[in-house]
Amino acid sequence: MTAIRSVVLGCGSYLPQRILTNAELATKVDTSDEWIVQRTGIRQRHIAAEGEFTSHLALHAAKAALAHAGIDAQSIDLIVLATSTPDNTFPATAVAVQAGLGIDHGAAFDLQAVCSGFVFALATADNFLRTGAFKRALVIGAETFSRILDWTDRATCVLFGDGAGAVVLEAQEQPGEPSDRGILTTHLRSDGRHQSKLYVDGGPSSTRTVGYIRMEGREVFKHAVGMITDVIVDAFDASGTSADDIDWFVPHQANKRIIDASAHKLHIAPEKVVLTVDRHGNTSAASIPLALSVAVADGRIKRGDLVLLEAMGGGFTWGSALLRW
Template identity: 70%
Template sequence: MPIRSVILGCGSYLPARILSNQDLASMVDTSDEWIVERTGIKTRHIAAEGETTADLAEKAARAALAHAGVEVSELDLIVLATATPDNTFPATATKVQQRLGMTRGAAFDVQAVCSGFIYALSVADNFIKAGQARTVLVIGAETFSRILDWTDRGTCVLFGDGAGAVVLRATEGKGDATDQGILSTHLHSDGRHHDLLYVDGGPSSTQTVGHLRMRGQEVFKHAVVNLAEVVHEALSANGLEASAIDWLIPHQANRRIIEGTGRKLRLPPEKVVLTVDHHGNTSAASIPLALCEAVLDGRIKRGDVLLLEAMGGGFTWGAALVRW
């Protein structure tokens, strides 16, 4: 029988400190109206001094394990997506592993920026399908506030900190689109666009952390095209039409990109999970944050078909089709 990766539960965590558009207007030349009109963002969460990506990831992980009813001793693997690790090495995933008390299996990080959670989900799914793991914790966690130039109004208004996680379990399926679990994942990258979205630092290049740099309009144009294509790729791979989608759960970067993708799929707005307004762009954390919010408030129900999609620096982009 074909093996599927079923999502047993999810969890999330947002830091306590909330930074509003009005707060930002006192720091840089911007306004609430300007930010909301262009991005849909009203507030974002900022990690406290001394609060790290591992701290956020651990809290989301514990919430996901509790929601899934899974013990740490059952975990075979942790895959953590982040572009803002605690240290250059070791992997932040190993810090989470230690804190959870997991002493078997493996833990490692995946770096694909805003597409990180899709990449991590794909890696975990393939470990399960290959028979190398049965129960996997997948986390997306970021402290993007640590790499922002707070004098650059084009970027500092966009991003926030947070973490989300899911627990996957190997389950027998029939091998068709009626199965529960991850139906397919689709990953892409194109390194030619490095200079449109990047951080101007790193251990090997500048020996500094650096700051995020972005040419927003160019990124926007690529995002609309790439996301539409990968969404149709995912549907086609499973022989499904867009009408089969119960929920679109996009990377929460910009309300206009999200609404544009929904229109291309002819999905009504009420089928699109939108959380960017209250946590901004949390990079690899944004999809699991949005997923968990819609699961816990009862919108997403068992059997629903979910389409997850994201694009990030690299460029990287991808999609996952999941039956909850």
Template identity: 70%
Template sequence: MTATRSRIIGVGSYLPEKILTNADMADIVDTSDDWIFQRTGIRQRHIAADSEMTSDLALSAARNALDAAGISGSELDLIVLATATPDQTFPATAVRVQSGLGMTRGMAYDVQAVCSGFVYALTLADNHIRLGQSRRALVIGAETFSRILDWDDRSTCVLFGDGAGAVVLAAETGFGTYDDFGILTTHLHSDGRYHDMLYVDGGPSSTGTAGKLRMQGREVFKHAVSKMSEVIDEALATTGFSPEEINWVVPHQANRRIIEATAKKLGIPMSRVVISVDRHANTSAASIPLALAEGVGDGRIRKGDLVLLEAMGGGFTWASALIRW
């Protein structure tokens, strides 16, 4: 029996030119390179220029992904953009990207699930393709988190950076088995009881301002390891694969200690985990596609590989996707 499935045919990324190292951060708040690196694994982060909006980062990543796929923006019929830092309250940042790419048909919309946003967006685009509502889709994770940081709070401002990553999906027909190509399974979760552990203290209907990021770091760490492990187990249970069969794990790049603890809990060696947090810091919805673009770009991720994506973000939200490359 044949089935329509989403296949990733192009990956792209974009990082702002400006870099803040840990030494630079020490000039801003009471911290040090050693303090940051030992707790997070972060060495530096990219910061958007004053003139750069989230849509600018997203558009650059999108163009790179389209170039890799060998198609133009006019051939797309769907854009799903994951971001917690949109250009404006409305319209969706995705429609700015749509206009910039010369796409005048189909649909474009934003998804807000914070650090899990890219996997949420990927799932929605995959569902559109499986239902026959789309044939060519662009999925983007893009953030300018530097705009919502409290630069006096050393426990949070050192953790985040700006960037964007994107993938192009194409509808293709296969035999529908888990040994076949494409997005095999996705799993999404949320639990609003954890709202106050990671949030922004502003918004149009509450304060009328964008607000600043607030986080209970220890609690987030604890829940991140358990929930990401659970959603990975869910993906493996659905498909029947074992951890040993996973070629590459591409996790949300929040903190190296979280990544290491999750991998250890699942028995997956760090040699099979793509890490970019040291150079990008936590870029929220952009972190997974940025790391994915690195893994594809340097040849680590190859055709036929089994690739696992996993993330957790404010809300809490958490998600996984298993892909046959």
């Protein structure tokens, strides 16, 4: 029995030009390169320029993904943009990208699941494509987290960076087997009881301000590995696969210690893990598509490879996606 799968046609990314190193941060806040690297694995991050918005980053990434896919923007009829740092409270940043691409048909909207945003957006687009409602989708993760950082709080300001990544999906008929190309299974979770552990202390309804990131780092770490492995085990069960079948593990790039612990618990070999956290920092919803782009560009991820994605973010939200490239 055949099945409609959301197949990745191409991917792209964009990083702002300015690089902020740990050494430079140490001149502004009580920290050091050694302290940051030991606890997070991060060595540098990119920072958006003055006047460079989330929509600008997203548009660059979208154009790169379309070029990599070799298709025209006019063939896109759905844009799902994951972000926690939109240009404006409304309209959605996705419509700015839609306009920037010269598209005046289909639908474009934002999705908010913090660091899990790209996995949630991928699952959302996948479901729309499989129903036949749309044919081709741009799924984007884009963030300017530097705009919501308290640069006096060393517990958070050392962690985050700016960037954007995108993939182009197309609904295609496949044989309906585990060997199909495209998204094989997605699993999403959330638990609002933990919202106080990672949040922004502002918003239009509550404070009429943007606010800053606040985090209980130890609590986030404590929950992360268990939650991540939960949805990955679900992905294995749903697809009849195991860690041995995975060619590449592309996790949310939040903290190297969390990534290492998760891979170890799942028995995923270290050489299968794609790591970019050292260069990008935590770019929230942008981190997975940025990492995908790096691994595709350097030749690691190739057509036919089985790729496992996972993320966890504020809320808490967490999710996984298993796809064949």
